[in-house]
Structures are given as C-alpha cells and as structure tokens.
Amino acid sequence: MLLLNRAVVPGLRQACRLKSTPLRLCIQACSTDDSFRPHRPDSTFSGDSSSTGGWRVMGTLLGLGAVLAYHDHWCRAAQDSKPRIYTKEEVSSHKSQKTGIWVTLGSEVFDVTEFVDLHPGGPSKLMLAAGGPLEPFWSLYAFHNQPHVRELLAQYKIGELSPEESVPPTLEIADPFADDPVRHPALKVNSQRPFNAEPPPELLTENYITPNPIFFTRNHMPVPNVDPDTYCLHVVGPPGGQSLSLSLDDLYKFPKHEITVTLQCAGNRRSDMNKVKEVKGLEWRTGAISTARWAGARLCDVLVQAGYQLGETEAHVCFEGLDSDPTGTTYGASIPLARAMDPEAEVLLAYEMNGQPLPRDHGFPVRVVVPGVVGARNVKWLGKVSVEPEESYSHWQQRDYKGFSPSVDWDTVDFDSAPSIQELPVQSAITEPQDGDTIQSGEVTVKGYAWSGGGRAVIRVDVSLDGGLTWHTAELEGEKQPPRKAWAWRLWHLQAPVPAGQKELNIVCKAVDDSYNVQPDTVAPIWNLRGVLSNAWHRIRVHVTQ
Numbered sequence: 249m250l251l252l253n254r255a256v257v258p259g260l261r262q263a264c265r266l267k268s269t270p271l272r273l274c275i276q277a278c279s280t281d282d283s284f285r286p287h288r289p290d291s292t293f294s295g296d297s298s299s300t301g302g303w304r305v306m307g308t309l310l311g312l313g314a315v316l317a318y319h320d321h322w323c324r325a326a327q328d329s330k331p332r333i334y335t336k337e338e339v340s341s342h343k344s345q346k347t348g349i350w351v352t353l354g355s356e357v358f359d360v361t362e363f364v365d366l367h368p369g370g371p372s373k374l375m376l377a378a379g380g381p382l383e384p385f386w387s388l389y390a391f392h393n394q395p396h397v398r399e400l401l402a403q404y405k406i407g408e409l410s411p412e413e414s415v416p417p418t419l420e421i422a423d424p425f426a427d428d429p430v431r432h433p434a435l436k437v438n439s440q441r442p443f444n445a446e447p448p449p450e451l452l453t454e455n456y457i458t459p460n461p462i463f464f465t466r467n468h469m470p471v472p473n474v475d476p477d478t479y480c481l482h483v484v485g486p487p488g489g490q491s492l493s494l495s496l497d498d499l500y501k502f503p504k505h506e507i508t509v510t511l512q513c514a515g516n517r518r519s520d521m522n523k524v525k526e527v528k529g530l531e532w533r534t535g536a537i538s539t540a541r542w543a544g545a546r547l548c549d550v551l552v553q554a555g556y557q558l559g560e561t562e563a564h565v566c567f568e569g570l571d572s573d574p575t576g577t578t579y580g581a582s583i584p585l586a587r588a589m590d591p592e593a594e595v596l597l598a599y600e601m602n603g604q605p606l607p608r609d610h611g612f613p614v615r616v617v618v619p620g621v622v623g624a625r626n627v628k629w630l631g632k633v634s635v636e637p638e639e640s641y642s643h644w645q646q647r648d649y650k651g652f653s654p655s656v657d658w659d660t661v662d663f664d665s666a667p668s669i670q671e672l673p674v675q676s677a678i679t680e681p682q683d684g685d686t687i688q689s690g691e692v693t694v695k696g697y698a699w700s701g702g703g704r705a706v707i708r709v710d711v712s713l714d715g716g717l718t719w720h721t722a723e724l725e726g727e728k729q730p731p732r733k734a735w736a737w738r739l740w741h742l743q744a745p746v747p748a749g750q751k752e753l754n755i756v757c758k759a760v761d762d763s764y765n766v767q768p769d770t771v772a773p774i775w776n777l778r779g780v781l782s783n784a785w786h787r788i789r790v791h792v793t794q
C-alpha cells in the first residue's frame with residue numbers, strides 16, 4: 249500500500265496544488281499519470297494486456313483507497329511549498345528498518361526504507377550508505393548515475409539537508425593526522441588515527457580487482473604529503489658502486505612492469521583469534537586483504553643500475569618509508585636480496601595502482617610491491633633502499649610481524665627467536681552470506697576468496713554446510729595463474745541445496761594450495777599473542793527460513 253501511495257504522489261501533488269480540488273480530480277490525476285510505474289517487480293503490477301481491464305478496476309479501487317486514506321495528508325504536505333529541512337545528524341539516525349532508512353544525494357534527503365529489499369544489488373549494498381551520502385557509492389558503482397535511477401530515487405524524496413550542513417569541517421592544524429586523505433565511507437574503520445580500515449565482505453569480492461577507494465588500508469603513522477615534483481628515491485649502491493637519487497621521471501625510464509598482486513596484512517582475520525583468547529592488535533575481520541593491478545619499475549632493474557649483480561644472495565634489501573612518528577622514526581622493513589634480485593619474483597617499485605597514480609593512503613608516489621609476501625614488507629611512500637648484511641632494524645621487522653607458539657605470552661616472548669614473516673600461509677574466507685544472516689531454504693550461494701603466499705596457486709576450495717562433516721567443491725573463478733607466480737587471489741562460489749529441514753547452517757571453507765598446504769581446522773593451535781597468521785577454516789552460522 250505504501251508503495252502505491254508513493255507512486256500516486258506526483259498525481260496527488262499536482263491535484264492538490266489547486267486549492268479545494270475535488271477528490272474526483274485527484275483520482276483522475278492519479279490514474280492517468282504516465283509516470284505511474286510501480287517499482288516492485290511483482291506480477292500484480294505486470295501490466296499483462298490480456299487482463300488490463302481487471303487490473304484497471306483493481307488499480308482504481310486501490311487508488312481510491314489510497315487517496316481516501318492519504319488525501320488530507322498529502323494535500324497538507326503539498327500546500328506547504330517549503331521542503332522539510334533535516335540535519336545530517338537526523339539523517340544519520342535513520343539507518344535501520346526500525347528507525348527508517350534515509351540517504352542523501354547532494355542536498356536532497358530520501359527515505360528508502362521501502363526500497364531496500366528491492367535494491368537490485370541486494371539490500372546489504374544499499375545499507376552501506378544508510379544514514380549518509382550516496383555519492384561515494386555511486387562513484388564506485390558508476391552505473392547508478394543515470395536518469396532512470398535518479399527518477400526512481402526521486403519518488404522517495406522527503407526533504408532537503410540544512411544549507412549550513414554543507415560547510416566542510418575545518419582542519420585542526422595541530423593534529424598530525426589532519427592532512428590525512430578523505431576516505432571512502434564504505435570502509436569499516438578499525439582505527440581512525442592512524443587510519444586502518446577494511447572493505448565490508450559484500451564489497452570485497454564484488455570485483456576481482458579491488459577498486460582503489462575500498463582497498464584495505466594499514467597505516468602505522470600519519471600519511472605523508474609527498475610532492476611528486478621534488479620526490480627523490482635514494483638507492484644506496486654497493487661499496488665501490490654508485491648511489492642513485494631517482495626522481496619520478498627517472499623511475500618512469502625503467503621498463504614498466506605490470507602485475508596483478510593480492511596484498512594481505514599479517515593480521516587479517518585476527519578477530520577469530522581474539523575469540524579464543526585476547527590478542528594485541530587491531531580487530532581485523534576478513535577484509536585485511538585486497539587485489540590490485542600494480543605497475544612500476546622492477547626493483548632488480550634499479551638495483552642492477554646501482555651496481556648490484558643478479559644472483560647475489562646473502563643480504564637483505566631494506567626499505568624506509570617517508571612516514572614518521574613524532575620522534576622522527578620512519579616505517580621500515582626488508583626482504584632477502586635473493587628475492588629482490590630475482591626477475592621472476594617481480595618485486596616492483598610501483599607508481600600505479602589500477603591504472604592510476606598510487607592513492608595517498610597506498611603509498612603515493614612510490615611503494616614496494618613484493619608479490620606473495622606479507623603486506624608489512626610492501627613499504628609505502630618509499631624514501632630509501634639499501635642493501636644490508638642484516639634484516640631491517642625497524643620495529644616492524646624485528647619486534648612485530650613474527651609468529652610464536654600458543655604457549656608464548658608477553659612475559660616470555662623472545663622476538664629474536666623467531667624469523668620475520670615473509671611468505672604467508674594459505675588462506676580463504678567466506679564473504680557471502682555473513683555470520684548471523686538469514687537465508688531462504690532451497691538453495692544457498694556461498695562466495696569468498698582464497699589465496700596463498702609465495703606464488704603458490706590455490707587449487708581447490710572446499711565448502712561444508714554442516715560444520716565440516718561433509719564437503720562440496722567450490723567453483724574457482726577467473727583464470728589459472730602461472731606456476732610459482734600465482735600472486736593474486738582466486739574468487740570462488742558454490743551453489744548447493746540447503747539440506748531439508750535445517751534451521752541453521754554451519755558453513756565452513758578451507759583452501760588447498762599447489763603444495764597441498766591446507767588451512768588448519770581450528771584457531772586454538774595456531775593462536776599467537778599478536779594474532780598474526782590467522783588462517784584457520786573460516787566458519788559462519790546462518791539461519792534458514794522455511
């Protein structure tokens with residue numbers, strides 16, 4: 249009924265603008281309005297020509313009921329020519345079915361409560377914008393910005409944003425993070441300062457290539473604002489060799505190399521470890537992982553120009569970022585020289601991400617991309633490269649991003665006893681449905697991602713609907729990747745019948761890589777005090793409606 253009422257509104261408004269309009273006129277206006285296109289994809293409104301007369305009668309009756317019920321209300325509303333004004337705070341308090349679901353576009357406010365279930369991309373996608381602006385989502389999914397979508401949205405308009413609300417907030421000069429870039433509102437923020445955020449699961453596997461604005465972000469310090477015109481990368485040469493000071497233009501002169509690489513933070517899925525026993529670290533869920541097409545100069549080409557030889561092995565390439573804390577300490581990490589000098593390892597000094605200059609959050613203007621290796625070694629805002637006999641002395645190489653036995657605690661941990669994490673173990677996670685969702689009986693579609701470190705290809709993903717008693721094989725999407733160079737994830741899906749009579753499903757996934765490494769079944773035996781390397785079977789529970 250509400251939908252119908254919305255649909256008749258244009259006609260009613262028109263009629264009510266004429267003061268003391270007879271009710272008859274209102275009905276006429278409604279039933280002849282060409283724009284009356286009910287938006288529920290429901291056979292009741294299909295407009296089948298064989299039964300047009302019957303539908304017309306029913307439509308008129310329904311229209312009459314609607315008009316009687318709402319005539320006064322709409323006439324009053326229509327006579328008040330001023331739009332209702334809302335504050336952003338009011339809008340942001342409307343983000344559930346209980347309160348109503350409001351969104352804004354420009355200065356207009358819309359109540360889309362009735363439309364959420366009809367959203368072609370699924371309710372959860374529209375809910376990401378609930379209580380806030382649609383623009384950031386429309387820029388990500390540009391097909392929305394079309395006349396028919398705007399027309400549809402117009403039916404839900406309830407007012408305007410207060411004009412003062414459009415004044416941008418002022419920056420606090422003393423705040424070291426004040427110059428951080430603006431972020432996409434879809435990101436689930438784990439910490440604001442420094443900024444750490446992950447895309448929500450339903451967006452994470454929407455695309456094989458993660459759009460730049462929702463690529464997970466892991467910052468330890470404020471984002472440096474680097475001037476590309478004066479940017480200079482220092483590459484320390486070998487004894488007797490030459491050091492290089494490379495501008496961006498110098499880097500562009502090296503052969504441009506382009507590869508698709510998945511980056512994953514060592515703390516991805518830390519939240520699962522926290523459930524077993526508290527760990528120290530940000531509460532990453534399944535989204536500290538993303539995939540991009542990176543382009544730049546190969547590190548080995550740059551090192552060769554600085555005088556290093558291909559085939560050199562015994563040393564480490566240390567990277568320093570331009571981001572620093574108040575004491576001037578910069579972010580740093582290292583990888584073995586053997587990997588850096590191996591052309592097949594394809595380590596990049598990347599200046600492009602998905603065909604664009606790197607976004608500021610992801611290392612503008614230059615970052616290291618080390619395929620198959622933990623995110624922490626992919627140093628952003630790269631300032632310096634040097635070859636050293638030891639690993640980087642940075643905190644993040646020596647005192648973090650290492651794995652320990654579950655029996656080690658903060659009183660007994662000896663960071664020198666464990667190697668720094670480089671290649672990551674095999675990983676997978678379910679992104680759809682989500683834990684706690686309700687699904688229909690009949691068939692369930694399960695979606696997710698799988699990836700393994702060191703270029704090991706994912707060869708299979710097993711999915712169970714009964715907690716691991718029985719298994720289905722998921723369909724791997726996309727193409728096979730070259731052996732030993734499977735740098736990017738495989739997305740996967742499974743469509744399977746929901747076992748009859750089940751009220752709840754315990755859905756599990758696990759991936760197998762081409763070394764037949766498989767994820768461990770439970771978290772407890774791999775628990776560690778920093779909550780890194782969390783790759784146990786991913787488990788969710790969903791309710792089934794009959």
Ligand code: MTE
Nearest residue numbers: 464465466467468513569579623624627628
């Ligand atoms: N590089 C610098 N300079 N500073 C950082 O804080 N974080 C590291 C790595 N490189 C970091 C950095 C970590 S821990 C990860 S997981 C990745 O960047 C995250 O890269 P992203 O933010 O582009 O996703």
